[in-house]
Amino acid sequence: MGAYEFDLWVFMLAAFLGFQLIRGVSPLLHTPLMSLTNAISAITVVGAILLTGEREASTLSRILGFSAVFLAVLNVVSGYLITDRMLKMFKKREPEKK
Amino acid sequence: MTLDNALLPFLYMLAAMGFILAIKWLGSPATARRGVIVGEIGMLLAVVGTLLRFEVVNYQWILVAFFLGTAVGIPIAYIMPMTAVPQRTAFSHACGALASALIGTAEYYKGLNQGGLTNVVMIALIVETLLGFLTFTASMMAFGKLQEVLAQRPITFKGQNFVNLGVFAAAAGIGVALIVSPEQTFLFPIFAALALLFGVLLIIPIGGADMPTVIALLNSYAGLSASAMGFVLNNKLLIVAGALDGSSGFILAIIMCRAMNRSFSNVLFGAFGQLQTTSAAAGEAKPVHSASPEEAAQILDSARNVVVIPGYGMAVAQAQHKLKEMFELLSRRGVDVRFAIHPVAGRMPGHMNVLLAEADVPYDKLWEMDDINPEMSNVDVALIIGANDVVNPGAETDPKSAIAGMPIIQAYKARTVMVIKRSMNPGFAGIDNELYYRDNTLMLFGDAKAFLSSIVKELGALAKV
Numbered sequence: 001m002g003a004y005e006f007d008l009w010v011f012m013l014a015a016f017l018g019f020q021l022i023r024g025v026s027p028l029l030h031t032p033l034m035s036l037t038n039a040i041s042a043i044t045v046v047g048a049i050l051l052t053g054e055r056e057a058s059t060l061s062r063i064l065g066f067s068a069v070f071l072a073v074l075n076v077v078s079g080y081l082i083t084d085r086m087l088k089m090f091k092k093r094e095p096e097k098k
Numbered sequence: 099m100t101l102d103n104a105l106l107p108f109l110y111m112l113a114a115m116g117f118i119l120a121i122k123w124l125g126s127p128a129t130a131r132r133g134v135i136v137g138e139i140g141m142l143l144a145v146v147g148t149l150l151r152f153e154v155v156n157y158q159w160i161l162v163a164f165f166l167g168t169a170v171g172i173p174i175a176y177i178m179p180m181t182a183v184p185q186r187t188a189f190s191h192a193c194g195a196l197a198s199a200l201i202g203t204a205e206y207y208k209g210l211n212q213g214g215l216t217n218v219v220m221i222a223l224i225v226e227t228l229l230g231f232l233t234f235t236a237s238m239m240a241f242g243k244l245q246e247v248l249a250q251r252p253i254t255f256k257g258q259n260f261v262n263l264g265v266f267a268a269a270a271g272i273g274v275a276l277i278v279s280p281e282q283t284f285l286f287p288i289f290a291a292l293a294l295l296f297g298v299l300l301i302i303p304i305g306g307a308d309m310p311t312v313i314a315l316l317n318s319y320a321g322l323s324a325s326a327m328g329f330v331l332n333n334k335l336l337i338v339a340g341a342l343d344g345s346s347g348f349i350l351a352i353i354m355c356r357a358m359n360r361s362f363s364n365v366l367f368g369a370f371g372q373l374q375t376t377s378a379a380a381g382e383a384k385p386v387h388s389a390s391p392e393e394a395a396q397i398l399d400s401a402r403n404v405v406v407i408p409g410y411g412m413a414v415a416q417a418q419h420k421l422k423e424m425f426e427l428l429s430r431r432g433v434d435v436r437f438a439i440h441p442v443a444g445r446m447p448g449h450m451n452v453l454l455a456e457a458d459v460p461y462d463k464l465w466e467m468d469d470i471n472p473e474m475s476n477v478d479v480a481l482i483i484g485a486n487d488v489v490n491p492g493a494e495t496d497p498k499s500a501i502a503g504m505p506i507i508q509a510y511k512a513r514t515v516m517v518i519k520r521s522m523n524p525g526f527a528g529i530d531n532e533l534y535y536r537d538n539t540l541m542l543f544g545d546a547k548a549f550l551s552s553i554v555k556e557l558g559a560l561a562k563v
Binding site for chain 1: 113117118120121122124125126127130131133134137138140141144145148149151153154155156157159160162163164166167168170171172174175176178180183186187190191193194196197198200201203204205207208211218313314317320321324325327328329330331332333334335336337338339340341342343344345346347349350353439441446447448449451452455456458460461462464466
């Protein structure tokens with residue numbers, strides 16, 4: 001039980017930290033923010049790898065794990081790339097005006 | 099080959115720090131790209147660390163999935179047009195949530211064989227799979243509506259809320275039964291099916307105008323599901339990353355709700371857009387003033403300052419590039435042009451900002467609602483492009499309006515208001531807008547992109563004189 005109580009503390013503190021951090025994000029960047037946090041939450045790839053790579057994983061585990069690795073990697077790759085693609089577009093002043 | 103598992107927690111800790119810094123640096127445009135890089139490093143550390151764990155011995159399927167995920171992910175990231183960002187976001191929520199749900203399902207069956215399904219694990223597992231499955235179907239529905247594969251109008255039927263809550267209660271009830279006795283395996287597929295069904299039901303009554311809130315909420319659910327997985331696997335990195343995503347989506351949803359003066363339950367169960375459709379016809383006959391592109395160009399050219407208020411219609415017409423040309427021409431002629439962005443303009447938080455940034459509009463010209471409103475009475479021309487409800491003065495004056503109390507961009511305070519609009523059809527909320535009938539309002543009827551092209555042409559001609 002001790003371990004889970006500790007986990008709950010971690011969750012609680014991380015959630016509060018999240019609230020504080022997100023409140024500091026300018027509304028200008030809310031779309032990139034959402035795609036970045038979505039890429040971050042694809043950390044589920046860790047669980048998917050553990051499931052798929054086990055020595056005595058059942059066929060079910062392997063199929064579901066394989067699908068989950070695919071989906072999570074898809075989110076990681078497209079999430080980070082799109083976030084960066086969007087952020088590149090935000091410029092302060094026009095390059096040069098004649 | 100295997101990483102000492104004593105080192106692993108520190109790798110995960112570094113990864114978590116990377117994610118926290120990533121969000122911190124995303125806070126302002128100056129540091130935002132650095133944030134993405136540190137987030138990528140965090141992800142890389144976590145993945146490499148996990149691959150080197152001694153439990154992981156079988157690599158071929160993992161590598162195939164890595165390859166496939168990358169092969170599909172890269173084209174999506176580069177080919178997708180910026181106007182499709184809301185759909186892409188909904189789609190990626192669906193992918194993330196499904197991944198969570200599948201892992202949860204596998205963990206459940208694995209636990210049945212190998213033991214370890216304690217009450218605490220089962221609670222986390224049920225939360226993970228419930229949120230995962232319902233977010234999956236809900237996000238796919240949202241994707242369908244945004245992609246216009248499905249009708250954007252909310253669909254309602256009698257007793258809808260009753261049915262929805264009933265399905266949710268049934269799923270939750272079976273979830274509790276599974277927590278109490280996990281060996282009742284026949285319950286799990288029913289539980290999953292009910293969660294999937296609830297996701298569909300949840301989005302059926304949601305209209306386009308509510309999408310920003312709903313997308314933010316689904317973002318939050320996907321994150322919480324990942325966090326719950328952290329409890330199942332006893333992995334703090336998952337808990338932290340999921341909690342960050344969960345709180346982020348939640349805050350955005352709150353911001354969206356506040357910008358519409360509505361509550362969560364009202365968004366989810368209110369079936370916006372339904373009750374007002376009847377009253378929309380009443381305003382048709384009232385006279386309006388309209389103007390040609392020539393007249394519009396002259397008015398803009400002689401203004402000292404102009405505030406452009408874009409909405410979803412700008413995205414639909416893909417008018418942002420023409421808008422930027424107009425912005426350039428007017429700026430060169432000494433007109434101060436700013437853009438006023440309502441928090442719920444478009445189909446997701448920050449949608450308009452991304453489109454205007456794509457068109458190379460400098461972001462210091464993009465103003466938030468609360469900053470621009472105090473200045474609106476000094477504005478010569480307010481040019482509204484494809485926005486409707488977010489500038490409807492009825493929200494302030496008519497307590498019976500469906501959007502009563504919703505904060506608006508006070509376009510009506512400007513000396514002249516110009517509205518580019520296809521026709522006199524009401525907006526997504528289906529509410530008539532008295533702004534269009536005012537004496538200082540000029541309606542510019544036509545497609546936003548075509549009309550702006552004409553204005554740009556006229557301005558070009560004026561510049562030559």
